[in-house]
Amino acid sequence: MNTMSTQTIAKNLNVGAVILDLGRRAKAAAPMLAMATSEQRNLALYEAAKALRDQAPEILTANALDLESVRNSNKDDAFIDRLSLTQDRITDMADALDAIAGQDDPLGKVLASFERPNGLHIERVSVPIGVIAMIYESRPNVGSDAGGLCIKSGNAVILRGGSESLQSSRVIVACLAAGLRAAGLPEDAVQLVDTRDREAVKLLLHSTDNVDLVIPRGGRGxxxxxxxxARVPTLLHLDGNNxxxxxxxxxxxxxxxxxxxAKMRRTGICGATECVVIDYKIADQILPRIVGALEGCELRGDAEAQKIVPGMIAAAxxxxxxxxxxxxxxxxxxxxLxxxxxxxxxxxxxxxxxxIAEDNExxxxxxxxxxxxxxxHNASTQFSDGGEFGMGAEIGIATGKMHARGPVGAEQLTSYKYFVHGNGQQRP
Known part of the structure; x- marks a missing residue:
């Protein structure tokens, strides 16, 4: 027997209507973005970056409201850091959009070309995926990066940020919309799920008619x-136990x-090192110095580590x-090794x-x-970032093995199709 209340049914129907509308509008916008010139898409990014810089006071005001909403929610320092925006972080967001715009166009690339004995000329050409749903937690800057990368790669995107960052996300998405409008492109190419209702996430995952790919970026939950x-194909970004x-x-x-x-630059990002593994031949020499260098960091070690640093907390x-x-x-x-x-x-x-090794083998x-x-090799794990890889920004770090792996930039947000050119050939 279905015991769902009339109020709950009405609420779910309302959220369902919102997600369906977003999906249909995104699907309609996607072909127009895909057919836009590289110059148009780049102009949208440059104008969005300008809007972010111009609207920085409004973004900071909105972010202050988001932070106030979680003041008494027992969120940890890492969560607060990811939610927080500063003038420097907004500048970084705008700079990332400029960097994305300055990259080569990922669309229309001839990935392979060959002739068949019957005279058919076949090309494999890069094209957009279509409509991407980006589901992320707490970090409002992810919306800017994801929106920018999708514009560059010709994909419409539906953004569902963390409910705690909704105020910030509204202003950021408005800046992206301003960029699209200035370039003569459909504003529906970047849309925000403007509700805190968690049912929206599940509905996006079921949107097989309108969404081509879902990219989640968040915790294990x-x-x-x-x-x-998920009923829609997904590109997973798992946690960073590095x-x-x-x-x-x-x-x-x-x-x-x-x-x-690798540990202390920013402890709350997915590229931070969470475990240091040390060869026993060098452990006596290096571990006490690691303890000194990581001031303010709690170390939890195995029995051998505890012998070298008495008083170290035992690792479970x-x-x-x-x-x-x-x-x-x-x-x-x-x-x-x-x-x-x-x-x-x-x-x-x-x-x-x-x-970390001088032995190259x-x-x-x-x-x-x-x-x-x-x-x-011989580098901080915190370099695991799309910006550091020259992508301008990233939509996440894909930890699976299908379609894309590692930092996902504009190029990784493309698929391909085959263009077959003939001259009247008929198959016998």
Whole structure:
């Protein structure tokens, strides 16, 4: 027996109508954006960047309202940091749109070209995916990056940001709409799900008629919901339980600087190192210095790490699989490269892992064996970012293996189709 109240049914029907309307409008806008010239799409981005700079006071005012709404909600410091916007962060958002506009057009590229014996000329050409639904939590700047990348790649996008960032997202999306309007492109190419109702997420995941791809960017709760409910193809961005392995050939001074940056530059982002794995041959030398360099960071170590640093908190089994997003890091001592690889493979979320080593063969083996989207040698894991990869911005770090992997920029938001040119050929 269905015990759903009349009020609940009416509420769900209302949200359903909103999502259906957004989807239909996005689907109608997508072909117009796909047919737009590169110059039009770039103009939309430059004008949106200008609007972000001009509207910075309004964005900061809206963000202050978002922050006030979570003041008594027991959100941790990492969450507040991701939700917060500053003048510098708004400038970075605008600069990212300019950088995206300055990139080569990802559309219309001839990826392959060949002639058949019957005279048919066949080309594989890059094209937009269509309509993308971007579901993300707390970080309002993601809306700007996602909108900009979708405009560049000719995709319409429906943005569903975290409910806590709704005020900020409204102003940011209005800036993107201003850019589209200035370029003579449909404003419906970038739309916001302007409701805090959580049912909207599930409805987007079921929008097979109007949405071509869903990209979730958030914690395990969101990812689990997507995996359970999605009827639309998804491009998953899983959590960043990232490791930095210190090989016995590591340059100690270099390693200290890398680890300090990889953990402490910004602890609340998905590219932060959450576990440092150290070869036992170098552990006595480097671990006490890591403790000194990571002032304010709580270290949780295994038994061997505790012997080297008495008083270090003991790591529980759960620590090896935890994305802390705060000033906490686990420490594991291993006996050689192979054990280090095996440990990272067992506990990494497949986002980003790194090796610090002067032995290039050891680095090659680690980078070949560790099955993560991004693997680094002698560099901070916090470089795992679309902007740092020259993409201007990113829509997320794809941790799966299909379609796209690693930072997802405009080029990764394209598909392809075959253009077949003939001259009257008929198949026998």
């Amino acid at each position: 969101l990812v689990s919901l997507v995996q359970k409910e 490791h930095t392995y210190v090989h016995d050939s590591a340059d100690v001074e270099k390693a200290i600087g890398i680890i300090q940056n 089994d759960a620590d090896w699989d935890t994305e802390y997003l705060s000033n906490i890091m686990s420490v594991k001592i291993v006996e050689g 192979q054990q280090g690889i095996e440990f990272v493979q067992a506990h990494s979320s497949g986002h980003t892992d790194a090796i 050891a680095a090659r083996l680690f980078m070949s064996a560790v099955d993560s989207a991004v693997v680094m």
